[in-house]
Amino acid sequence: MDRRTQILHTAGRLFSQRGYHATSMRDIARALDLQGGSLYTHIESKEEVLWEIVNRAADRFLAHATSIDPDLPPRERLKALVRGHLTVIAQELEHATVFFHEWKFLSPELQERIKARRDAYEAHFREAIESGVQRGEFKVEDPKIAALFVLSALNWTYQWLRPEGPLDLEALTERYTALVLRALGGEA
Amino acid sequence: MDRRTQILHTAGRLFSQRGYHATSMRDIARALDLQGGSLYTHIESKEEVLWEIVNRAADRFLAHATSIDPDLPPRERLKALVRGHLTVIAQELEHATVFFHEWKFLSPELQERIKARRDAYEAHFREAIESGVQRGEFKVEDPKIAALFVLSALNWTYQWLRPEGPLDLEALTERYTALVLRALGGEA
DNA sequence: CCTACCGATCGGTAGG
DNA sequence: CCTACCGATCGGTAGG
Missing domain, CATH: 1.10.357.10 (Tetracycline Repressor, domain 2)
Incomplete structure (x- = not known):
């Protein structure tokens, strides 16, 4: 599973639990042991x-x-x-x-x-x-x-x-x- | 309709349209021609x-x-x-x-x-x-x-x-x- | 992939 | 009810 897929998977889980607006990009990054800014190598927004x-x-x-x-x-x-x-x-x-x-x-x-x-x-x-x-x-x-x-x-x-x-x-x-x-x- | 009722009514409309987290207290205040902080005379949080x-x-x-x-x-x-x-x-x-x-x-x-x-x-x-x-x-x-x-x-x-x-x-x-x-x- | 930062905005409060 | 502010956090970017 490449990073992008991992990000989508983790985001899906967090969005479904907390909702889109209550989930920050930093929440997603933290769940993958990354810094917030690092996500943007793999996704646009x-x-x-x-x-x-x-x-x-x-x-x-x-x-x-x-x-x-x-x-x-x-x-x-x-x-x-x-x-x-x-x-x-x-x-x-x-x-x-x-x-x-x-x-x-x-x-x-x-x-x-x-x-x-x-x-x-x-x-x-x-x-x-x-x-x-x-x-x-x-x-x-x-x-x-x-x-x-x-x-x-x-x-x-x-x-x-x-x-x-x-x-x-x-x-x-x-x-x-x-x-x-x-x-x-x-x-x- | 007193202020508190107006606030609840307006908040209900905005929450239903945009969701709770995508609605700010300032959005609610603006719809009632108030400043954000003024809401807190009538509500707790x-x-x-x-x-x-x-x-x-x-x-x-x-x-x-x-x-x-x-x-x-x-x-x-x-x-x-x-x-x-x-x-x-x-x-x-x-x-x-x-x-x-x-x-x-x-x-x-x-x-x-x-x-x-x-x-x-x-x-x-x-x-x-x-x-x-x-x-x-x-x-x-x-x-x-x-x-x-x-x-x-x-x-x-x-x-x-x-x-x-x-x-x-x-x-x-x-x-x-x-x-x-x-x-x-x-x-x- | 990280550090460090940007401007914007958040919920809420102090003091009047 | 307003002005002015608090610390925290937001999405996103620059530069390495």
């Missing part, structure tokens, strides 16, 4: 560090979603989306936390880029639900609200999901998909 | 301001939950809980945002007090679900996960719920309760 963390987390979420065959039956597609989302959060809890919590501290231009990626991600959920409704697999009055409902239930999990916790990822995925599919009227 | 905002938001959530008759049929009880939660978020969006986002910046002692209140609040949901399962109104494998699922779907709404938005609170409550009850197996 504090904001660049935040951007890398947030954007890489967006990569992870999108990589899962785009790898799902859109021709799958909507029920299977949604199951895969739920599983992928929980997997990213469980495997990348610190970066996911920074992604959800700290993206507002990016510059307006970088915020727009993240919003665009987030919208593209959410569209996968909305489309899976809409196609399920069209095919009669799901029954919901308002697919947009249903998508927000499902994404809300998933996003908040970064607040309480602990990979080392009593519930393993498989078991949680199973229970969450069951709740989601039943909410959408897609399962007995 | 920046942390006290955060505490007041967070704890009052907790008051609002708990006031709704405890006003619900626990002998109601579980379905009705849960409907009321969902309605109450969305009502607080819609009516107190800025304070609710600070409640969810900034409580980690309180001292450990104050964090504990908030956690205790949050746990008490969540217990209302868990108990409503558990009693629904016992009475046969709900069918869920794991009431604890079901409660986390419902609370997650509700909590995240502060991220996208806009009181001035196209969807009014009544309509949103209706759709959310329908999704929640169906997820719990409590409605055809």
Whole structure:
């Protein structure tokens, strides 16, 4: 792991624990046994560090979603989306936390880029639900609200999901998909 | 509205927009046409301001939950809980945002007090679900996960719920309760 | 990668 | 409620 990667990793941990503004560059340096100024050989600015963390987390979420065959039956597609989302959060809890919590501290231009990626991600959920409704697999009055409902239930999990916790990822995925599919009227 | 109330209100707005650490006491003072030092006639410290905002938001959530008759049929009880939660978020969006986002910046002692209140609040949901399962109104494998699922779907709404938005609170409550009850197996 | 520093700003206080 | 200030710390840079 080269220095830059170490810096991003350490920053991700500290940002997720204390927040972006409550973490100083000197905090990051100290955790790596460096002096504050030495970080700038490897990074451009504090904001660049935040951007890398947030954007890489967006990569992870999108990589899962785009790898799902859109021709799958909507029920299977949604199951895969739920599983992928929980997997990213469980495997990348610190970066996911920074992604959800700290993206507002990016510059307006970088915020727009993240919003665009987030919208593209959410569209996968909305489309899976809409196609399920069209095919009669799901029954919901308002697919947009249903998508927000499902994404809300998933996003908040970064607040309480602990990979080392009593519930393993498989078991949680199973229970969450069951709740989601039943909410959408897609399962007995 | 006395000065102290004005300060708490302004701080709530700024904390919700920029976050606690990115808001300076001088920012709050400037918004009220005061000098920074003048705030301290009315407040003790920046942390006290955060505490007041967070704890009052907790008051609002708990006031709704405890006003619900626990002998109601579980379905009705849960409907009321969902309605109450969305009502607080819609009516107190800025304070609710600070409640969810900034409580980690309180001292450990104050964090504990908030956690205790949050746990008490969540217990209302868990108990409503558990009693629904016992009475046969709900069918869920794991009431604890079901409660986390419902609370997650509700909590995240502060991220996208806009009181001035196209969807009014009544309509949103209706759709959310329908999704929640169906997820719990409590409605055809 | 370190030492030493820059200007700016922080939360909070004294004294009026 | 203001002026003026305190010590501390911030992100970042120059020069080696």
